Structures are given as C-alpha cells and as structure tokens.
Amino acid sequence: MTTAANTTATVATMRDALDHQRRGLRSVLAFAGPAVVASVAYMDPGNFATNLQAGSTYGYQLLWVVLLASLVAMLFQAMSAKLGIVTGRSLAEVCRDEFSRPLVVAMWIAAEIGAIATDLAEFMGGAIGISLLFDVPLGWGLVVTGVVTFAILALDAQGFRPLEIVIAALVAVIGLSYLAELVIVPPDWHAALFHTFVPQLHGKDALMLAVGIVGATIMPHSIYLHSGLTQHRAPARNDAQRHQLVSFSNREVAIALGLAALVNMAMVAMAAAAFSETAPGLADIATAYHTLVPALGAGAGVLFLISLLASGMSSSVVGTMAGQNIMQGFVGFKIPLMARRLVTMVPAFIVCATMNPMTAMIDSQIVLSLVLPVPLIALVVLSSRRSVMQRFTAGRRLTVAAAVATAAIVLLNMALLWQALAG
Numbered sequence: 093m094t095t096a097a098n099t100t101a102t103v104a105t106m107r108d109a110l111d112h113q114r115r116g117l118r119s120v121l122a123f124a125g126p127a128v129v130a131s132v133a134y135m136d137p138g139n140f141a142t143n144l145q146a147g148s149t150y151g152y153q154l155l156w157v158v159l160l161a162s163l164v165a166m167l168f169q170a171m172s173a174k175l176g177i178v179t180g181r182s183l184a185e186v187c188r189d190e191f192s193r194p195l196v197v198a199m200w201i202a203a204e205i206g207a208i209a210t211d212l213a214e215f216m217g218g219a220i221g222i223s224l225l226f227d228v229p230l231g232w233g234l235v236v237t238g239v240v241t242f243a244i245l246a247l248d249a250q251g252f253r254p255l256e257i258v259i260a261a262l263v264a265v266i267g268l269s270y271l272a273e274l275v276i277v278p279p280d281w282h283a284a285l286f287h288t289f290v291p292q293l294h295g296k297d298a299l300m301l302a303v304g305i306v307g308a309t310i311m312p313h314s315i316y317l318h319s320g321l322t323q324h325r326a327p328a329r330n331d332a333q334r335h336q337l338v339s340f341s342n343r344e345v346a347i348a349l350g351l352a353a354l355v356n357m358a359m360v361a362m363a364a365a366a367f368s369e370t371a372p373g374l375a376d377i378a379t380a381y382h383t384l385v386p387a388l389g390a391g392a393g394v395l396f397l398i399s400l401l402a403s404g405m406s407s408s409v410v411g412t413m414a415g416q417n418i419m420q421g422f423v424g425f426k427i428p429l430m431a432r433r434l435v436t437m438v439p440a441f442i443v444c445a446t447m448n449p450m451t452a453m454i455d456s457q458i459v460l461s462l463v464l465p466v467p468l469i470a471l472v473v474l475s476s477r478r479s480v481m482q483r484f485t486a487g488r489r490l491t492v493a494a495a496v497a498t499a500a501i502v503l504l505n506m507a508l509l510w511q512a513l514a515g
Contacts, residue, residue: 099251106326110333123340125256126321127348129410130169132259133314134162134352135266136210136407137217138460140377140400141453142308143356146301147363148374150294152280152287155357157302159288161309162353164497166345168310169318171471171486171494173341176319178334178484180327183319184421186480187470199466200422206463207313207418211411212439213456215241216449217377218404224381225397230449231441238437241408245429248413252325255409262406267351269399270358276392279361288357303504309356310501312460313414315467320417331483338484366392461505468498 105122108114146154172183179186184203188196218241219233247254293299322341328334367374371383377400385393412433420426443452472494475486486494 098257099253102253103326110326110328110336120340123337124344124348125252125260125325126173126318127169127341127344128260128263129256129321129413130314130318130345131348131352132263132403132406132410133210133311134165134309134349135263135355135403136214136308136311137220137377137400137404138210138213138308138453138456139356140217140359140403142301142304143359144363144367144374144377144380146305147360147365148367148372149301150298151364151368152283152361153292153294153298154302154305155284155288155360156291157305158309158356158360159353161306162349162356164306164501165310166349167494167497168315168468168471169349170342170345171475171490172315172318172467173322173345174338174484175471175475175481176322177328177337177341178481180323181319182323182417182421183316183467183470183474184418186319186474188422188424190474190477190480191470196422199470200418202463202466203312203316203418203422204415206460206466207316207411207415208435208439209456209459210311210313211408211415212443213453214404214407214411215437216404216443216453218401218408220377220449221397221401221404224378225394225401234437234441237404237408238433240405241412242430242433244405244409245412245433248429252321259406259409262402263351265402266399266406267355269395269402270355270362272395273362273392273399274358276388276395277362277365279365284357284361284364300507303507306501306504308460310464312464312467313411313418315471316421317410317414317417320421334484464505465498465502468494468501472498 102122105114105119109119109122143158146157175181175183175186181189184200187199191199215234215237218237219230221233222228222236223230223233244255244258247258293302322337326337328337363374363380366384366388367380370387371379374380374383381393381396384396412429415435416426416429416432419432443449472491474480475494476491478485
C-alpha cells in the first residue's frame with residue numbers, strides 16, 4: 093500500500109467506525125495519531141536537561157512533580173483536541189475569530205516567539221545527539237538534523253498518516269531506549285514509587301528545579317498544534333459523532349501522554365541511579381554521556397544518545413508543524429513547511445557559532461515560561477463559551493480546575509523567570 097493510500101484507508105476506517113459500520117482494534121487504532129504527535133513535545137531535549145538535573149541533584153524526590161505536570165498537560169491537551177473536534181478549527185483560528193485584532197496580533201507574536209524558541213532547542217538537541225554519537229563537529233550535527241527533518245516533513249505531501257507513523261516510531265525508540273536504560277541502571281524502585289506519590293521539596297533550589305520541570309513539560313506549541321491535528325481526518329457530521337471523536341481523543345491523550353510521563357519519570361530515575369552520587373547537579377547532556385560511558389559501559393551511553401537523537405528529530409518536525417499551524421491560524425498566512433524549517437535552522441546555526449548550545453537550550457525554556465500562559469488562558473476562556481462550544485461547553489468543575497492549574501503555572505513560571513533574571 094502506498095503512503096497516500098494509507099491515509100485514504102485510515103480515513104475510510106474512521107468514517108465506517110463513526111457510522112457504526114466497523115468495530116474492533118483496527119477501528120480504534122485508526123483514530124490514533126494526534127495525541128501521539130503532541131506527546132513528542134513532552135519528551136523533547138528540554139526535558140532531557142531538566143530531568144537530568146532533577147535526578148542527579150535530588151535523586152527521586154521530584155518524581156511527583158513530573159507526574160503532576162503530566163496530569164495537567166493531559167487536561168490541556170484534551171481541551172485543545174476537544175476544541176478542534178467541536179469547532180472544526182484550530183485554537184489559533186478560534187482566537188482570531190473570537191478576540192480583538194490587537195489581542196490576536198499580540199498572541200500571534202508571542203506564539204511565534206515560543207514556537208521558534210522551542211524548535212531551536214529541539215533542533216539543537218538532535219544536533220548534539222548526532223555530534224556525540226558519531227564524533228563529528230556540532231555544525232555537521234546541525235546539517236544532518238536539518239536534512240533528516242526535511243525528509244520527514246516531506247511525508248506531509250502524502251497525507252497525515254505516513255508522518256504520524258514515523259513520529260510514532262521515533263516515540264517508540266525513545267521509550268524503548270529508556271526501558272533498556274533502566275535495565276542497565278536499575279533504580280531504587282521503592283524510593284521511586286514513594287517519591288512519585290509523596291510530595292517533598294527540600295530547599296529553594298528544589299523549588300526552582302520543580303518549576304523548571306513544569307515549564308519544560310507543558311509546551312505551548314503542542315497545545316496550539318493538537319487542536320489543528322484533529323481536523324482534516326474524518327470530520328464529525330453531527331453531535332453524536334463529535335461525542336465519539338471526543339471520547340476517542342480523550343483515551344488517546346491519556347495513553348499517549350501517560351506513556352510520555354513514564355518516559356520522563358524513567359529519565360529522572362536513571363539520572364538518580366547513575367549520577368546522584370557520582371555527578372550531583374549534572375545538567376549538561378554531553379557531560380552526562382561522557383560520564384555514563386566509563387561508569388556503565390558504551391551501551392548505556394549509546395542508548396542515551398539514540399533516545400536524544402530520536403527526541404530531537406521528532407520534536408523538531410513537530411515544532412515546525414506547530415509553527416505552520418500557528419501562523420496559518422492567527423493570520424491566515426501559510427508558507428511551505430520546508431521554508432518554515434529554514435526559519436528555525438538559521439537561528440540554530442547562529443546560536444551554534446556564537447554561544448554554548450546548552451545555554452541556548454536553557455534560555456529557550458525561559459522564553460517558553462513567558463508565552464505558556466497565553467494558550468492556557470485562551471483555552472479556559474474559549475472552552476467555557478457556549479457560543480463557541482455549543483453543547484460541548486466545559487462544565488463548571490472542569491473550568492475551575494483548568495483555571496486553577498493555569499494560575500498555578502503562571503505563578504510558577506513567574507518564579508522561574510524571576511530566578512533567571514536575578515541569577
């Protein structure tokens with residue numbers, strides 16, 4: 093079956109399932125894709141840096157933060173997907189229709205800055221992985237990363253399914269790599285389980301690192317993108333089918349982001365087991381690799397780099413897709429995905445030539461802390477508007493929960509920004 097035919101067959105299966113003409117596992121799997129793609133943002137190179145530092149500095153103590161941040165992420169990704177399914181428009185498009193023009197322009201600029209900052213960090217992560225894995229200069233790593241992401245993005249011309257399959261395969265590589273890492277570096281399972289469910293914060297630095305984990309976990313570009321990914325698949329023809337699509341979406345969000353949460357927790361656990369005594373406070377990816385190899389063998393180091401490479405490649409592709417979705421949604425302007433890729437590649441080469449890559453990745457997380465509240469607030473407001481969501485308007489409990497989570501994230505990110513400016 094050709095790649096284009098694969099997309100056509102998937103749409104036909106989805107349509108049959110919505111019309112109650114087909115059941116079974118194949119029908120369920122046909123709806124999978126949007127949340128898998130969105131989940132990549134929760135396993136990007138920024139997560140590698142924060143999780144390494146969390147595990148090496150505080151052992152297993154911050155695992156509960158990863159779990160809590162992942163649950164909040166599930167809430168907002170589910171809300172974004174539901175908005176797209178019910179309205180048939182992306183979050184950016186709904187913002188353009190519902191808010192004043194000056195506000196929309198400001199939101200677009202903030203979203204573009206966030207998308208470029210995110211994509212730059214992800215691009216740099218893939219380049220670092222290639223540079224260390226094949227022992228080549230970082231510049232060559234950037235070139236190879238650019239070529240590979242161009243090739244993956246080219247699949248978009250064949251429909252949504254081939255691109256989703258490649259992204260899912262890269263996500264599987266990340267997950268399997270960390271599963272193998274936990275076999276090579278077995279953690280203290282009792283301590284890991286305890287700290288997953290028992291909150292503890294010892295000292296100011298632990299609080300700031302917890303804030304960093306939240307900032308690196310909940311990605312604004314992914315929230316914008318998810319609402320767009322639900323379109324152009326098998327649009328609902330009535331409210332009953334919308335209910336079906338929302339139900340499928342919620343299940344996929346729970347599974348895909350649940351697995352992403354496990355991967356992030358595995359990162360922290362591995363760092364705790366491997367570095368908390370030998371290299372406390374470690375946050376540099378290259379240093380982590382060079383520390384792993386002599387301590388645990390080349391296999392552990394190679395798996396670490398393979399997972400980083402898969403993370404950088406997949407998240408770079410998703411970041412480019414998100415940037416296109418944001419631009420088209422807010423201003424109705426679309427450029428080829430390849431041109432969009434260049435918008436991010438050029439800054440990455442400039443950064444590589446002028447500053448430390450890890451410093452650039454950390455700075456990008458600070459930028460994200462500034463723009464993250466924008467899509468969260470927009471989702472809370474729009475999901476509670478009956479004129480937008482009709483019968484699918486969010487209930488009071490869901491609205492309050494989302495508003496409280498948004499307020500908490502705003503305060504946490506302000507604390508992270510304050511620390512960055514003060515430090």
